[in-house]
Amino acid sequence: MRISTELLKGVLEGIILQRIDAGINYGYEITKNLRDFGFEDLAEGTVYTILVRLEKNELVDVEKRKSEMGPMRKFYQLNQAGKERLNLFWQHWDFLINKMTELRKEN
Amino acid sequence: MRISTELLKGVLEGIILQRIDAGINYGYEITKNLRDFGFEDLAEGTVYTILVRLEKNELVDVEKRKSEMGPMRKFYQLNQAGKERLNLFWQHWDFLINKMTELRKEN
DNA sequence: TTCATCTATTCTGTAATACTATGTAGTGGT
């Protein structure tokens, strides 16, 4: 399903934080994983922009490691701030889906 | 709760379409209603920009009517295209929350 | 060697969106 890209704004950062936390640790793999997951049209460039942003905002620790295949990989891990951000994201998300569900019921 | 405004992108248009469909038909009322509903920091200007956009995209029919209080009101109603858009929005929304719920479970 | 292919990252520019801030205007009460 190709959902409106606007709907992904704000959400995608949370998704990627969650993926990193779940052990999907570098850009290429994250992209593939999310595409398999159903976000088929997710652009590779989008994932990398978000990773750069996470790094700039100091939500992740980064380490370059050799790949068994192809060029060097950049491995990401959530630091304390990153974990808090992920937590906050889920809070916001829960708030939103609750409100949306209520709203939908009203007629 | 003050949720990240990025999280509202794409969502807010859907919310407003839903409100119009539910019989909340003009900007000022929509703003108040949504603020009461929990979106406390929702800016009035934001609602009006979205209403203008809906009109420009021909998703709504518009009618000016006298108010009992204050200046003229602009009453909005969903036309066929608007109803289809609202429908599509909920489809996208359902897709997204399903995916998010799955994702969250993984670890 | 040469070429394609897969892995992996980076960067520039663009469109869409919500928000800030501000302005305009009508009505009613004191």
Add this chain to the structure above:
DNA sequence: ACCACTACATAGTATTACAGAATAGATGAA
């Protein structure tokens, strides 16, 4: 006259996801 409330509009800004292209290393086939 003054203020609060109702009601709409809009210019400018920041953030974001995406398109598209470039770069680069490793592998295998011709």
